[in-house]
Amino acid sequence: MTLGYDNPPVVARLAAELGCPGVPVEVADLCTLKDRRIAALDRAGLAVPRFAVATTVDAALAGLERVGLPAVVKPSDCTGSLGVAKLDARERAREPVERALALSPTGRVVVEEYLSGTEHTVAGFAVDGLLHVTGFADREYGEKERFFPHFFEGGDTLPTVLDAAQRADVVRTVQGGVDALGLTTAVVNTDILRTPDGRVYLLEITCRLTGARIATEVMPLATGVDPLPNAVRLALGRPLVAEELRPTRDRAVVQRYLPADGGTVHSVGDLDALARTPGVHDVFWGLDLAPGTVLPAYRGGDEVLAGTITSGPDVAAAEALAARVLSRLPLRLTGPSGAPTTPYEPTH
Template identity: 45%
Template sequence: MESVIPRIARDHDLAIIAITDRPTDLDGLPVDRVLVAYPRDAAAVLDAVAQTGIEGVDAVMSLGYENPPVISRLARLWSCPGVPVEVADRCTYKDLRIAALEQAGVRTPRFRVFRELAEAAEAAGALGFPAVVKPTDGTSSVGVSVVRDANRLPEAVAAAREATGRDALVIEQFVEGTEHTVEGIVADGVVQVAALSDRKYDAKHRFAPFVFEAGDDLPSAAGPKERAALEAAAAAAVSALGIDDSVFSTDLLLTPDGVYVLEVAARLSGSRFGTHLVPLASGVDIVDAAVRLALGETVDPTSLVATKSTFVASRYFPSATGVVTYVGDLAAQTWETGVVEVFWEQELEVGQVLDGYRSAKDMLASAIAWGTTRAEAAGRADRALAGLPLEIGLIGVDDV
């Protein structure tokens, strides 16, 4: 998503300071200064900033990364516009978020916050199986498991605990439905939706007990009534959490008996959603809106109105247990018409031993494509991933 940095710098006449733990990702980009720190570690980021003596920063924002608590603390340090620290924390940590949503009457799956396995077992007895066990921070379904019986609960709790540094964990009621992302902005308390997608979860149990999302489809196939319900739920969640003068992203579950709110973030969506998929599908530049809000400027509501309607699909290629026997150059590949981008999610090399899929952090590659129909866009993205210059073999004794 850092590929939008040149456009941000040019369109807003800004000098860019980047804080990242992967500085080589910024090679060749117009970044005036790079500070090396893990962007979700507030102490490390603030320490890196303190050592530079940087002053006079105009805006601070995240490019779809799950670190609003760090962003809000930097904004406070530099007296920049931004959501308050308590709001950023409330949006990011699941235990705080779902408690606030429940108090405001926003519908979420039934849940319990727990710290010990015995508490989880008691909660599962009340909620019933299947249930979902989650850490209270993080993204990409890291540490998330669908538990179908009590025998699997200890393993799921251990996986969630391993994925977080926080004591609190969450167990939720498992609810079936279609999943969607609503992304937009809220300014002066008014919510403006920029995009509504269908998240591809039809094979979510492929790597059970872990949850697999295969990508996104835009625009949503939801009808007018369903779209209105999804957008209303997103607006209610944003209001309940106190998000204002910010971009937002919500993950929602649409069921026959209504909408459930799953996730709410005071940031752009990740996985190139706002930077690539939204403008390709609708012509809406949600990144420009995010920058303007971070600068404390007014966003013209008409800038979030679609100027075109193109079917767009993103698809992800999950890791498999094995060893890389061949990996080629994506730049040397020829893709069919409509394939916009195919890119590695990880640096791969021959001889590398791969683990099986456990979360979205285990994606190996992604593809983005457009089409004149929903099926055409999805088919192009699927065929691009099927044609990856990648071969994975069985693991031998010498590979381990």
Template identity: 35%
Template sequence: MSKTLLILGASRQAEEGLRHLKGCGWFLVGCDIDEQAPGFKWCDDHIIASVYHEDQAVPAALEYHKNVRPLDGVMCLAVDCPHVVARIARELDLPGISVETADLAVDKIAMKDRFKAAGMATPVYREVDSLAELMRFYDERQKPLVIKPCDSRGSKGVSLNKDPADFGWAFDHAKASSPTGRVEAEEFLSGPQLSTETIVYEGTAYTIGISDRNYEFLETYAPYIIENGGDLPSFWSEGEIAQAKKVMGQAARALGVENGVLKGDLLLHGGTVYVVEVALRLSGGYFCTHEVPLNTGRSTIIPVAKIALGEPVSLGELEVTGLRPVYQRYIFPKPGRIVDMSGIDVARDLPGVDFVDVWAEVGDEVISPVNAGGSVGVIITSGATKELAWQSMDAAQKAIEIQTV
């Protein structure tokens, strides 16, 4: 009987990854709260439960393991729930990171305390339990502050604040987005940022995915920090990339990851690579499912699945020999009610356009974005050169028209 792999997350962002896994010969069990999750069509069976709530997902997984089919491994895909994955693995004695390590990844303060203890560069930070404490932190630093929940995801509740007059609103905004009502403030450091995806296998870190994060809308949507896709390969120098890879290895050791995956948010400031934070999961936003394979010719999803199942991973799966230029951009229409959409199929058929997905429909209300969930679609292009890849992106963006009133 083929091995059974439980995958938490079967949304549209996970769909392509599930398709890849389907071809590996494993019995796939998807888990999602959405009974109509599009990724279920690539699964052999499914469980309906919230992957973000351990009191739902863990009992459901144990019930399935006992009464339906024994599980041999568990992982998450395009969802940020390593703490739930770790608890299922612990209860069923499956391969995986420890619960202690997983819990560090969903507590930004505990995580950064580990980085600080390991001597790693990270922006100055503090947990603040009141507006008064936040003001004291600002008085000490006298720099713009990023104010965010200690334990949320997808940039929910995050804002960049330069004026102390806005701190009261920002504190309340972050607190309301934290499941535990905890708020972190950290110094804003200028400089280019990277999104990275690192597989750790037998204690060695292999950083396969590296993308320049695009913050062209930082002023447009201020005080919210809205990322608009990314560019691969990075424009960072070889030395800076080497430093970034070293930092991700240090992060893995600091958090106690011997076998697993890390999504990294890194910053280059004053010639030093800072780790802003990491997540112990595969990246969402189509990064692991589309951008990394297009850029490197390698899948990070399949090696992570093998690790979750306790199967060996070859070094050939973890080494990158060439980098194809890739661009990703999200679609942000003007706020209002969508009255017409056109050009989507035209864009899909353009040379160099690898993927177009639009999840809005005519009649939907579009608001100005306040977090990573504010877009209505995505475009991914590639080419033999960056110039060709960008020409395809520019043509696809011009082809798609979404009219709002």
């Protein structure tokens, strides 16, 4: 089984070699390589952004003419938003396309239409081709373009703002993706975008557990559904226990991040006191920090300075608690002037 990291092709090949249960190799490849996946979803008639696949900068720029602006460029085979950038003008597109191509092990990029709307994560299992949802979260993109041309995802929120009919529409789209990719028996993780007019786009669907502690901690805190026991059963070729897929609670839970964006660590303290705050499940550093550590400029989702997982009587209360925690981090930085600065302001 695979958790978070996009290594289903490796896991599938090991399973096939060793005669273990597992997702077929061709399906694992289809779910992981962005160029193959979006083409398969498009052939199945699912709503996907307009797209072009390229192996050279010039081909990507030609594809951009067909896709239109604004657009997004993505390495076909990288994870964690690595190399993903927004393209807002053709004359500024060459550099981010070159970087995306350089980061791709296979030298392939996807140029996609940029869409606006709310984004959501649906997690679950496909068993005999039928999707069983274990979690439905909203992705926090309030400051999505703060580090243009890179995207910043501020975390995840449960419960979703979508109503029952809207959720059902999203789940139907995910089921269509399960069918299109041949996910007969597999863990399922998705990235969904819903436009203001209600159209649902399947941006990503993979055969792995949702990473960043979402499927394994954030969703279970909110719903009581822990997918790990059933993920292990699936990996062993055993039947799922249906009772463990049913929510036992409906709690407001959020995960929020602060990005690393340059500077040098002046001083860093212990997080234990903040972690003991009522309603705080965890507070954590995203990087190894010590006096003198030079922080990178933000260029993608992996460059997280710190984060917290909090709960409350409603989403607003959980968000407010997360903001307070992140504003009180025991951290001081020095900038270009050399003077110590207060901790980062929370992105909220």
